[in-house]
Amino acid sequence: GQQVMQIPQYQHVQEGEDFTTYCNSSTTLSNIQWYKQRPGGHPVFLIQLVKSGEVKKQKRLTFQFGEAKKNSSLHITATQTTDVGTYFCAGNQAGTALIFGKGTTLSVSS
Amino acid sequence: NAGVTQTPKFQVLKTGQSMTLQCAQDMNHEYMSWYRQDPGMGLRLIHYSVGAGITDQGEVPNGYNVSRSTTEDFPLRLLSAAPSQTSVYFCASSYSIRGDQPQHFGDGTRLSIL
Numbered sequence: 001g002q003q004v005m006q007i008p009q010y011q012h013v014q015e016g017e018d019f020t021t022y023c024n025s026s027t028t029l030s031n032i033q034w035y036k037q038r039p040g041g042h043p044v045f046l047i048q049l050v051k052s053g054e055v056k057k058q059k060r061l062t063f064q065f066g067e068a069k070k071n072s073s074l075h076i077t078a079t080q081t082t083d084v085g086t087y088f089c090a091g092n093q094a095g096t097a098l099i100f101g102k103g104t105t106l107s108v109s110s
Numbered sequence: 111n112a113g114v115t116q117t118p119k120f121q122v123l124k125t126g127q128s129m130t131l132q133c134a135q136d137m138n139h140e141y142m143s144w145y146r147q148d149p150g151m152g153l154r155l156i157h158y159s160v161g162a163g164i165t166d167q168g169e170v171p172n173g174y175n176v177s178r179s180t181t182e183d184f185p186l187r188l189l190s191a192a193p194s195q196t197s198v199y200f201c202a203s204s205y206s207i208r209g210d211q212p213q214h215f216g217d218g219t220r221l222s223i224l
Contacts, residue, residue, distance in 0.1 A: 009150065031210055042200060043153065045212035088153065090213070097143065097168055098213060102152030 004091050004100030013108055019076040021104035023089035032065055032072045032091040033098070043088060077110050112136050116216035117142075122139050123191045123223050131186040131219050132167045133201030139214070141204045142184040143168070144176065146197040152202065159184055 003026045013019050023032065031050040035043040047056055049065035049072060056063045062075045072091075076083055086103040117132045137143065143158035155168030159178040175187040175197060184203075188195060192211045203210040 006152075034210065035213075042215040042217055043202075043213070044215070048210060048212065050210065054166065090153075096156055097158045097166070099169070100145070100149065100153040 004089060004099050004101040006104055008091055008104055009102065010105050011104070011107070013079050015081060015108050015110045016078050019079050019083070019087075019106055021074050021106075023072040023074075023091075023092050023101050025070045025091050027093055028069050029091040030069075030094045032069075032089055034063060034072075034074055035088045035090065035100075036085050037088065037103070038085045041085075076106075081104070081108050081110055084108050114201055114203055114214050114216035116199075118219060119217065120220045121222070122223065123188075125191060125193060125223060127191050129188050129191065131188075131199055131201075131221070133183075133184045133216060134182050135201075135203040135214070136161065136182065137203060137214065138181060139203035139205055140181070141206055141211075142178070143175070143202050144184070144186045144208050145200045145202065145214075146170065146195075147200060148197050156186065162191075193223045195221065196223045197221060 005024045007022050033048045034046040037043045052069050053067045054065040060077045064073045086105045088100050088103045090098045090100045094096045114135045140161045145157040147153050154170045156174050157176040159165045162178050162181050165176050168206040201216045202213040204213045
């Protein structure tokens with residue numbers, strides 16, 4: 001079955017450092033979505049990528065979708081304490097249910 | 111709009127008991143799903159529905175039943191609770207299954223099985 005793998009599982013950075021999490025699928029994806037979950041909260045949608053090689057930015061966050069539509073990354077520039085949380089990627093093949101990666105938990109020390 | 115509403119927020123059960131976790135959405139979404147979240151395991155799909163009267167199994171369906179009699183409601187039933195079902199359960203909804211629409215999550219139900 002479809003699998004979505006995400007690395008690293010945990011990442012600790014000093015405030016101001018950059019952070020990247022990677023997502024890889026065993027199959028070609030129709031699109032990929034990214035979510036953020038604050039401690040004690042629920043996942044909140046950040047963005048979706050649809051096109052091969054697509055790059056989108058949201059302020060300090062940069063999202064990329066691979067050319068083969070099998071991998072994706074989220075990069076945060078100059079992390080802040082407000083970036084703390086778990087970041088999930090989620091993907092699906094056409095017409096199938098959305099499958100989430102295990103997430104990357106980011107901690108930031110000031 | 112209330113969005114996705116889950117009840118209860120917390121529940122403690124004894125092994126062997128049954129219960130229903132409620133999920134309701136007021137956004138007229140066709141697609142609804144249930145996930146469980148365990149430490150280090152991410153969000154694992156239990157069951158999902160692409161519309162009223164249509165349900166299907168996800169990655170970890172054993173021990174759970176669902177039904178979808180209306181567009182708004184998608185309850186999750188634990189038939190005979192086991193300690194392995196201790197988890198945080200999230201219900202989510204979106205306009206479509208295609209994955210090109212954001213998933214809206216409820217606040218979750220924290221379930222402990224003793």
